[in-house]
Amino acid sequence: xxxxxxxxxxxxxxxxxxxxxxxxxxxxxxxxxxxxxxxxxxxxxxxxxxxxxxxxxxxxxxxxxxxxxxxxxxxxxxxxxxxxxxxxxxxxxxxxxxxxxxxxxxxxxxxxxxxxxxxxxxxxxxxxxxxxxxxxxxxxxxxxxxxxxxxxxxxxxxxxxxxxxxxxxxxxxxxxxxxxxxxxxxxxxxxxxxxxxxxxxxxxxxxxxxxxxxxxxxxxxxxxxxxxxxxxxxxxxxxxxxxxxxxxxxxxxxxxxxxxxxxxxxxxxxxxxxxx
Numbered sequence: 001x002x003x004x005x006x007x008x009x010x011x012x013x014x015x016x017x018x019x020x021x022x023x024x025x026x027x028x029x030x031x032x033x034x035x036x037x038x039x040x041x042x043x044x045x046x047x048x049x050x051x052x053x054x055x056x057x058x059x060x061x062x063x064x065x066x067x068x069x070x071x072x073x074x075x076x077x078x079x080x081x082x083x084x085x086x087x088x089x090x091x092x093x094x095x096x097x098x099x100x101x102x103x104x105x106x107x108x109x110x111x112x113x114x115x116x117x118x119x120x121x122x123x124x125x126x127x128x129x130x131x132x133x134x135x136x137x138x139x140x141x142x143x144x145x146x147x148x149x150x151x152x153x154x155x156x157x158x159x160x161x162x163x164x165x166x167x168x169x170x171x172x173x174x175x176x177x178x179x180x181x182x183x184x185x186x187x188x189x190x191x192x193x194x195x196x197x198x199x200x201x202x203x204x205x206x207x208x209x210x211x212x213x214x215x216x217x218x219x220x221x222x223x224x225x226x227x228x229x230x231x232x233x234x235x236x237x238x239x240x241x242x243x244x245x246x247x248x249x250x251x252x253x254x255x256x257x258x259x260x261x262x263x264x265x266x267x268x269x270x271x272x273x274x275x276x
Contacts, residue, residue: 055145058179058198064186067173067197067266068227074269075225080256082263083108083199084245085136085175086206086233088115088122092243093232097129099246103253105263107131110175110197113138113159115233116166123166132265135159135171135194145180152188160192173197173266197266202229205244214248219255227266228252 029036054062070081082100087093087109100107109126111133116123126133137144138159147155156174164170174194176185181196189196201222203214218228230245241247256263266272 055181055183058176058181059200060181063181063183065196066181067195068200070225070227070266070269072225073271074264075223078224078261079264079269080222080224080261081108081227081266081269082106082230082252083110083175083197083227083266084230084232085110086115086140086231087111088119088126089233090119090122092246093122094125095246096232096249097126097131099249099253100131100263101129103257105253105256106265106268107263108134108173108266109232110134110136110173111159111163112136112140112177112233113155113162116159117162120166123163124168127167127169132267133163133167133169133171134173134175134197134266135163136175137177138162140177142178144177145182145185147182149184149188152182152185153191156188156192156194160194172272195270197227199229200226203231203244203248205248206231206234209241209244211244211247211251214244215251215255218248218252222255222259222261224261 050062054060059066059068069075070079082105084093084096084107088111093109096107109131111123113135116133123133135156136159138155144152144155160171172193172195174189174192175197176182179198186196201218203218205214208214214230218230222228230248232243232245253263
């Protein structure tokens with residue numbers, strides 16, 4: 001399918017604007033008094049350290065808007081969002097869908113572009129069963145956040161195209177690989193009309209195969225409006241055990257029902273229509 005781009009005017013986050021202003025001030029200061037270069041360098045270094053720290057804090061809003069919770073209207077309806085990263089996996093994802101369907105829950109799947117291209121039937125099944133498919137980058141490399149704007153644009157564009165082709169509908173939300181965010185990402189997302197999303201609670205199921213611990217991380221102080229993160233793609237296995245997501249999800253869905261919470265897609269929560 002053809003990917004459409006948005007033309008809305010974009011303005012950098014205040015922290016990015018402040019960085020630009022600091023660099024201009026630093027250049028002016030050096031022009032007036034080159035001997036003060038140490039102070040200028042120290043100031044700019046401190047600024048870059050703050051930006052670097054913000055890149056590594058997934059829920060930070062310093063670099064731009066960041067959805068970590070659902071809108072208040074969704075929270076009042078006692079809705080949460082179960083999100084699944086790194087798929088699709090042709091073996092695991094359909095079983096996740098079965099569990100969601102059994103409990104009447106709707107999920108949001110942040111798919112990797114090259115995996116969507118390799119398993120388009122699984123992507124299509126996600127959508128046909130009423131769930132949402134969103135953008136998680138094309139290759140999911142550890143160096144995603146450290147790429148320049150041109151390479152960021154290419155990666156997101158390729159993922160948008162591959163996922164859109166497989167799903168039949170273009171993604172509306174984006175989650176950075178590993179949750180590490182580039183200071184230059186926002187302008188690229190604006191071009192594709194994508195909203196940046198992280199999470200309120202994560203299970204760490206890619207590094208911890210202990211299902212009870214993963215469940216505790218996700219369900220402790222669980223509240224309406226929370227965005228939860230599990231993985232149906234990067235699967236941690238120890239011996240014959242099933243992937244953590246398949247062992248955690250039944251109990252987590254039962255907890256949601258006990259607390260009167262309902263999992264909906266991000267699109268539903270933000271009033272973007274189907275899927276529900």
